Amino acid sequence: MTQSGTHIGQVATIVVPVTDQGAALAFYVEILGMQKVNDFTYPTGERWLEVSPGKGSSNLCLVTSRPERPAGVETGVVLSSADVLADLAALRAQGVAVDEQPLPEGNVVWWSGAPLAGVPTQFRLRDPDGNSFLIVAAP
Secondary structure (H helix, E strand, O other): OOOOOOOOOOOOEEEEEEOOHHHHHHHHHHHOOOEEEEEEEOOOOOEEEEEEOOOOOOEEEEEEOEOOEOOOOEEEEEEEEOOHHHHHHHHHHOOOEEOOOOOOOEEEEOOOOOEEEEEOOEEEEEOOOOOEEEEEEOO
């Protein structure tokens, strides 16, 4: 139990709305190299489909979009990479929507207006539905 009295231990799954779960599964597994870890259908007919970038990581749940949960969002999800520049080039070569160049390194101004020092190499990618992810150099 945590000091606050809860039993919450980690972020398990992050929901990512997609328009076509089959196409999304192919993208996340075949293009991004993730693994399918859960795939079942609730009695209501809704499919729960999770992928993971690796053991010990939070999963991404690729759920069917709907009006109150549209696809094409800035997910706020940051994925780490052992070689950001190689991944940027490989994804671009496969036709994935990625930034033209890595985002600026070093001292950049964060949304709060305060400068951040030591910003790692990073770029954005968008899945086929336009959901955006930040790929950042692993520490």
